[in-house]
Amino acid sequence: MNNNEIVDLLRQIADMLEIKGEVIYKTLAYRRAAESIESLGRDLREVWQEGKLREVPGVGAALEAKLDELFRTGRLAYYERLQEEVPAGVVSLLAIPEVGPKTARLLWSKLGLLSVAEVEQAAKQGLLRKLPGLGERSEQRILAGIESLYRRSDRIPLGVAWPVAVELMAALDAAISPDRIETAGSLRRMRETIGDIDLLAAAKDTAAVTAAFARLPQVAEVLGQGPTKASVVLHNGLQVDLRVLEPPHWGAALQYFTGSQAHNVALRELAQKQGLSLSEYGFRQGEQEIACPTEEEVYERLGLAWVPPELREDRGEIAAAREGRLPDLVTLAQIKGDLHLHSTWSDGAATVAEMAEAALRRGYEYLVISDHTHSLGVANGLTWERMQAQRAELAEVQARFPALRLLQGAEVEIKADGSLDFPDELLAQLDVVVASLHSGLRQEGEQITARALQALRNPHVDILGHPSGRLLGQREASALDLGEVIRAAAETGAILEVNSIPDRLDLDDAHVREAIRAGVRIAINSDAHSVAGLDSLRYGVATARRGWAEAAHVVNTLGAAELLALLARRGGSGG
């Protein structure tokens, strides 16, 4: 059982318990444990082998015993008993918006409905309105919920949502210029994927802002519009929710609507212990209302330092904020160069000179041209002969752009047998070697892990590119054992990449954090295949920030000389 399967299982148990009508806190305990395991960044089985399950937040004696049973036998008797009480079909009804545990149970016990399709049919026959507590309106809402379930698209990558949000905020600003406008929700936290785009604005006349928003040319359909809230669908199909409030409530509201939910719950528990009640309007102490015009004031009143949105996942940031040990997160401005990008020599759209000029415009000190190597034929990968020709061109371009240190690297194929595309003596002549897996991604865990380890142990290899190989929404991560990879990187001093392509963001946030804990350095690279692709770096930086990365953990915050010295210390390449 891997982490994902265990997380799914725990969430299913939580749903079943809720449908059964178990005390809600038991349900919440399972959900909390599931979230905690989801963001663990390492294989739970390893934690179990080390006998440290209890150190995972949200895992107590009872869950430790259940997880132990799962790992030992691959089964869980408790779950199997629950399944007999609550069929999987009932749980599946929870996917319908408007249907919660109580309604699901009702639909099952009174009508025997066990699938979304059966509920749809029953609703169309007018059977739901006869149930106790439901009426005609509820029946219509459930039908509408099923409709939206059918047409609901998957979560969209951060890199798709972000530019759309920026454009919308500019358009709203031009139309009516509210006092404040800001992203909220998972977008502000820079999660790798986003459900809906959440925006927040502050203005005296809130209704004027929602009205102006609904009239923006980007809007295709207005789902709902009131004085403080508007929900729309854009022409590109994305849903956007805008909330507008009066300026004195800005801080509390921004905090509240940024989430995450788990983070907010933890803050409220903290408030309660101090005799306060916290909501999106501010604090309340008895009859006294305490508005918070800024987010800082919300945290300050709780005795906490302001927490960067990327950390607000209830993964230990609240304790860190209390104890003054929040990380000083790496910023885009601290990045001094890009170590992985492509040119027209392989499958890039821009020439070396165009990329160099674009890098200078972004204030970089150095740039590593790291085109594909020959095994990756589809990408026009370079033979060693072409590498030498490219080196001559790099020298010419370097002469034209003296302010930029132009380095020659390569994204070298790790072949199916674990060997690399160039022999060591040639790798040694490159400034930076990124080694990547592009083929054999479906190999068994042991085999593909062995390939990656072989590459990491080669002293000429500096960076492991997009380690997991996942493509968000398209391809699962390979069976690569990232725990092993992180250990090997820690031993050998190899660097792990955070690839900034919006579909990759690989390493992900949880593994960035795990790598940093293990003392591994990371490189945040654009893997750009065009000039515009360089700008994806912000998403890689965001992912690293979500993994608690500081500048000291990120090699491309170093100057060129320091970076090359670091690479040279490790082994063959580097100058």
Place this chain on the structure above:
DNA sequence: GCCGTTTTCGGCCCGACTGTTTTCAGTCG
């Protein structure tokens, strides 16, 4: 079922909205 900056037992987040209701239950974020 978890957990300890008032607790190893008794707590465990807040408000809006909606619908079926005469004061509340369910769902959602």
